[in-house]
Amino acid sequence: MPLVNTAELIAAAQAAGQGIAAFNVITLEHAEAIAEGAARAGRPAILQISENAVKFHGGNLSPIAAATAAVARASKARLSLHLDHVESVDLLRQAHPAGFSSAMFDASKLTYGDNVKATAEAVRWGHERGIWIEAELGKVGGKEGEPPLDAHAPGVRTDPAEAAAYVRDTGVDALAVAVGSSHAMTERTAALDHELIAALKTAVPVPLVLHGSSGVPDKEIREAVASGMVKINVGTALNTAFTGAARAYLEAHPSAVDPRKYLVPAREAMAGTVAHFLGLLG
Template sequence: MTLVTTKEILEDAYANRYAVGAFGVHNLEIMKAIISGAEAAGVPVILQTTSSTYKYFEMPYLIALANAAAEQSSVPVALHLDHGESLKHVMECLRAGYTSVMIDGSGLPFEDNIKLVKRVVEVSKAVGVPVEAELGTIGGVEDDVVVDETKSVFTDPEMAGRFVHETGIDSFAPAFGTAHGAYREEPKLQFDLLDQIRQATNVPLVMHGASGVSEESVRKAIGLGVSKVNFSTELKDLFAEQLRSYFIEHPAENDPRKYFLPARESLTKLVEKKVRMLQA
């Protein structure tokens, strides 16, 4: 099948209180592992990249690989821009063939954030592509997105309601205690706040920074409207760990077909575990 948008799969997840996994893609091996893990569980999946990742891939290669993966996949696959930094980056992805975009204006003043997001919604919906946006500040590090965790700002439910209503976005990423990157300790998620945001917005919610969040917390968040859950750090950590272990045991090996395989197989199992967890 061809790449699908995130709109239909997230609306179904929101209505039926489960979530779809969105996984950071950094190379072909990781992409194949994500698809294989989703197929093993028989659930839709979202491939996502930041702008730095598609620049690393080079867009024509990334799109060709994503289209090939979707065409051969037995489950629906969407391609999503994560943390789009500007209208320019969004337009690059729309022209290339992304089927979902996020514009991140969370660092802007509230009114400026609304203005930017409304413009992105206007151009994206003209070509049938749904939009995710963020209000509040989700701390941590993800690729080239760096936010001081001590300056994280929780999302205000009343402002969230206005933000979603005025922009017309399809999914909403609130700040309720998660952070990008690795956690030093289990994060203290604000579930009461999340519930208030759900009631104020009534659109699928997105959990950023899910790597390292306990299964219990993820499931509780899904029950409160989270329909898309982002994972990246855990995948990168495991991939690197498997490569290091392989070369310790096989220091003279030079065949990528051999040293990439165990790393990819490990990621496939991790992705399958994660997406099954989301079927709360």
């Protein structure tokens, strides 16, 4: 099936009052598992490649992007490609030739004024090329290389009035907000602020994005979508499933040397995780 435009998937989910999941791709097995899980669930999904994943591949976007696109095109599911947590302008500018229809430009480490300026320029560049742009306001902690951050600490969560001004001044197509989740959580214990999600939905005229969804319990995800979240990002949960299955196989077969032997159950575990998350959103 041809690649679908991310904006189309987001709009359809929002119109139906549903969520759509975006899953992080690190290896070819991730992409294959996401495609399989989406086909199994009968749901569309977004395959996203982060700047950190690109760094893992030697800083070269093209190979993993081409492989992910090929997997998506071979799938029966409706899938799009998204470039995630991009801080490098040079990497952002590779999105269009590499076949991405959307990108998350992350200027959240900058001061508010510099964030607005940099994001507005990214939006201008993206819209000239038909690329849907997501940005972040607030502090969704847990990213690699960052100090621990309490998702409930004062000043961490996204302020609705500031979010409305930010969207107006940058022109972004979607906004990732801090409402109680955190990146890289391996336990699903996050408690979301659903009143804040509802307030942000009222204040902001673009779809809301939940980062760090791997640490959010099923019930909380369902309620978040009902409160106004549209794009639900999942990454660590796939890695947890992958590593757990691979570890179990290697512990049971300590003499194994063929990576295919443990990559098969690892990929299957990720596909099951994908199907589970997608089942929460429709």
